[in-house]
Amino acid sequence: MSAATAFRALVRKDVLTFVRDRRALIVSVLTPILIAAFFGYLFGERGGGERGRLPVAVVDEDGSPLSRAVGAALAADPMLEVEPSAAARARAAVGAGRLRASVRLPAGFGAAARRALVGGGPPAPVELLYDPSQSMVKAVVAGLLTEHVMQAAIGELASGAPEAVDATLADLRGNARLDPGLRADLVRVLEATRSLGTRPGAATAARGLAPPFALADVPVSAGPAYNSYAHAFAGMSVQFILFMGIDAGVAVLTQRQLGLWRRLRAAPVSRRTLLAARATATLLIALGILAAVYLVAGLVFGVRIAGSPAGFVAVCVAFAAFTAAAGLFVAALGRSVAATRGLATLVVLLLVMLGGAWVPSFVFPAWLQRATAFVPTRWAVDGLDAMTWRGLPAEAVLLPVAGLLAVALVLGALATLCFDWESDA
Amino acid sequence: MSLAVADLCKRYGAVEAVAGVSFEAAPGAILGLLGPNGAGKSTTIGLIAGLLRPDRGSVRIAGRELGGDADPAKRALGLVPQELALIDELPARVNLEIFGALYGLAGRELRRRCDAALDAVSLADRAADPPRQYSGGMRRRLNLACALLHEPAVLLLDEPTVGVDPQSRHAIFATLAALRDAGHTLVYTTHYMEEVEKLCDRVVIIDHGRVLADDTVARLVAAAPGGETLTLDYEPAPDAAAVAALSMLPGVRSAALEAGRLVVSCTDIGAAAPRVLEQLAARDHHCRHLESRAPTLEDVFLSLTGRSLRDP
């Protein structure tokens, strides 16, 4: 009886305490809703125009009707954003992470592919360079390539261009490995095509045929072999160091509630000194965490700084400064501890997702991909990637570092301006 | 160094937390700032320490106003806040070192003063432990020690004995008395009148942000209406008519029954006491117990506000 009363009172105490903090309540309901909405939106069925396109290079070294047709089909594909390019330029762009992949159709591709399709010749070589940090891209581009090469090759035959049909008929008759029944059918189709100029369904002709090309896929980074841990370490370092920064800000709120902050202010130190000291401490802690995490990454997981060590340090310092400023910002604008922590955690999660640490950003809709260019966590992850596995020179991180430092300055200045010094005194 | 507070005002929305407080604290003396909860004591201390900006009024230390947060003159001030301002996770000694460094102390001098402060509050043997392993009284003592490191000329103490055991209170009082004797200026806020009576040379009584009295304890008590109070237990207790008759006697200001006990407030105890005893004996009441009490600050506060200090 009295145990039940006590139990009810205890439960009531905890529920009431939780519900009392309105901001915390709203945040804890809002967080799952917003994150679920975000993911649902990302992976949902939507209009094709909205989906982001993969930026890829097409390097056409063949110049044959077939290679041009394949290039045109790839360019017309709603999944791709095709940039015609030369081999060296395309490789550099993929290495720097600017393009996701590059498709190179080497000289002789067209003839080799046609022969392979019906004449039993070896498959035509096609080179696919891709960004190893987003290896899902490889499967997507390979799939699209197969589709477009098949359609283009068969379409070329079906178009009835006489020299193509003649060459193909010769190849077809000489191909002893093809099923005789199918060969006879194909020969009849081609002859009919030549005489009538009509086009049979590409799919009918393609049935039973193997793709006429062989894909040589090559992960590309300017540095040594791709280490999948490197990208994961960049993303997770960024996420958890930001969480630490938020905790630093929340600790200021707690200290203010406990009166410690007020006591510190009784000493002959300026407000700016107090804030700068807090930010510096956060910055040093962030650098310490980065150093420890990357030490383990290097020793245990083989992550290397293949780019510029100075650039790596610059990215680390800039990101640590951003973290410190974010912490101050939280300390300045936060009110209730629980609500502040909840809201800040939500913001960090969203920033980290937009930064591409959880899901590759090519699954984002186009507008969101454009938007992530302005997300500091993306700069940090990109900067760490650039200096580790991508092996890019220091110039590659100038922009991310400048961006991180600029945002840190703005956040720090806002925090200093908005800090309410009287409320705890 | 002297501390002079003139016409301090601080308002929080509709609440006038401090409404024109003025007083002076002299070196070599402990000034008590006495008032009930919410009287404005902590706000006054915050204004003196420069944590709050006053709406009006001034604070002068040795005749000079503080010039902002980083004014080196703040080194003359020490603050023992009402809330325990300790870093719970770090050893006591590290706490002291941090607070000392805030006032520019370093190296051997800092270590020496940490030792001295730990000794002063009898925590030398626990210096390596973090405050979260301390008792309430020990934390209070460490809270005090943190303010002593830089040997401030003016020490502001905001209810430094709340929740403290008698030994710790005694240790704190001994430390404060030693500081006074060494010529420091101490401002001691409390809502315990016994502490003021025991410790303070002068007392400023404040309520609703206003100063109600400012004098030595002895003079305030002497000037308070109402002198000695007699409390008597009678068997049987006198009835209302008998009590009313007592208040007519010479030397008696008033007489009343409080929880069955007879309470007689005297203007002249020498005249009142024998007559009260005689009159009740004559009516066959037997006196079981008798005590007399000199007037206290409690009476002073009661007469100033019509309320008891102990009321919430």
Ligand SMILES: Nc1ncnc2c1ncn2[C@@H]1O[C@H](COP(=O)(O)OP(=O)(O)O)[C@@H](O)[C@H]1O
């Ligand atoms: N930060 C604040 N915001 C609003 N009201 C406050 C604040 N600090 C104190 N007060 C109010 O000012 C009055 C005086 O408070 P305080 O100085 O803490 O009293 P004391 O220390 O004597 O108990 C109280 O009514 C209190 O509620």
Ligand SMILES: [Mg+2]
């Ligand atoms: Mg107080």
